[in-house]
Amino acid sequence: MGKVYNWQLGREMAYPFEEAHPKRQVAWVFDTNKCIACQTCTIACKMTWTSGRGQEYMFWNNVETKPYGSYPTAWDLAVLEKIGPGRWEQGVYRGRTIFEAADGQAERIAGVLPKDEDWAHPNLGEDEITGGTMPRGAHIDRLPHPVWFFYLPRICNHCTYPACLAACPRQAIYKREEDGVVLIDQSRCRGYRECVKACPYGKPMFRPNHETSEKCVGCYPKLEKGLQTQCVEQCIGKIRGQGFVSDPRGKIREDHPIDYLVHVRKVALPLYPQFGTGPNVYYIPPIHVPPPYLHQMFGPGVEHAIETYRNARQDETLAGLLQLFGSSPEIMDRFEVKDGVARAWDQQGIQVAEVPLVEPPQMRPAYDEKRKVYRLDVT
């Protein structure tokens, strides 16, 4: 076991390999407040990558309802139970990661292998509420909501310290030097399912007719062309942004969309950082959900993130940046919000997006002369 520094835990942790980082690390930010679980991302991914025989059950991208939904079934509860309870002390995680909770004998990583049926219910618990009932006519007038659920869109986290990679006895899994994308080499994979068991997010999936495991490929062919991934580009809720994230021990860029949200404003948080893999999909937590639940899921930064997000209305830069989500297929490398307009540029410095913070109102006459009808909607 080596020792690596995990900034999400605020400490060093055990990992089977020495610390090594790619030139750049691909990262995503998902705004859970805007997700409507339309599953367009899920289908975009499925049509692109997993429409084959033997892949029927695979959703490299899935959207589940929390707290009751999960795909594969109970993926998170199973791992939380396995690693046991932990505490956060001043931003430092005092508890065991999946690497530290492993028995060290039979396994390197405390993992749980989901069964066939665990993959069979991607919409388990969908739209199920918790916290009480909503009788007819009831309405909620405060935050957080006493009765709630929220949608959690999930893809592979292309982790900084991937558990899948560490678990593979054949070194069939690798993290790309150029962008940190984690891939399973299909020609080396022998279908042992060690990665399926080790990944605490349930993201590698076994293809029985090929006898190999497959996982989200980070849409690397698009990435190589400077384009955002399918699940980002196709998202109709415009909840997603994709780019690269810096290691906070080095230089972070205030004008970079992902760095700004993750490191500067700390409004986007890793999912279950206590697992220890250093996931690189960052979530803006849902403001209507009671923070104790969110603490367990996103760590101790939840209150700060929610407060910052709720103040976005008075915060032109943050509001402008969030407007840029879903406004360009290209990866945005630099952004600027000035005079009520948000703009973004790609890595070549070519402008790829321009969005006003407030759309100028458009008024149309109530009567449509051409079609000789009254309009229902005039703005």
Next chain:
Amino acid sequence: MRTTSRWSRGRAPRTAALAGLAALACLAGSAAAEPQGLRVVYRADGLPAGPDDARWQELPQTQVELSPQIIVPPKGGGGVASLSLRAAHDGERIAFLLAWRDPTPNREVGVASFRDAAALGFPALASATAPSPFMGDADHPVNIWQWSAELEAEARGEGSFATRYPHTPGVWYFPQDASVTRQVRAWRGVAPVMEFVAHGYGTLRPRPVRNVLASGRWADGTWKVVMRRALETGDPEDAVFRPSEPQNLIAAVWEGSAGDVNGRKSVTLTWIPVQLDSTVVADGDR
């Protein structure tokens, strides 16, 4: 003394075959007295065929102890404590019969279901020193033959993929998908055995060759698997077997119902010496 060291199978004189059987009968006792080695009996009259061929019972049996694999993670196995080996050659080909107790045949590879399997390994280079018994080392490759129950079921047209993961009517696949699957499956082949070369744990590399034939059968709580190959293939990554010369083997068994796969296996911890009978039959034996 005859000096012919090698007979072709078709021309093996009847008398020699009978002499071989007689020699076998008296040597069987001595092989049993030396349980750590495996004698490969010379059968000029041909090799036993499938796992059910009664002629296997005429050959001496070597029982090898198996232990859990505890060297590299994922560690595990140990569900199968011993493996019975029998072997014969006919001057051209060598055949092994592996038999072990397993109350539950597991012929399926599903998301969380694992299959039974067994493997033999031999030093790949005809070198005097045997490499590490843990699948060799950087300079000493090991040639591995692995039979598995799911490939066996598939070869017999009894694979369970289509029933366990049925094709839902109306679900349409891209036409290219089937050809990708065919490509991926091609190197696994239709034979229930795969051949590999390894340079130590974690380095197993499948080889696109079909030199070994195998067939397995489960009955009455026992798997019996036959693996057969030419004594020499001319391939530098293949083990070489020469009459009268010693060889070595390692073995592993996977118990699917215990979740055995890759490092989770029951293994031999040392090389098992293998001695091939000479094809030379002394005049006095005739």
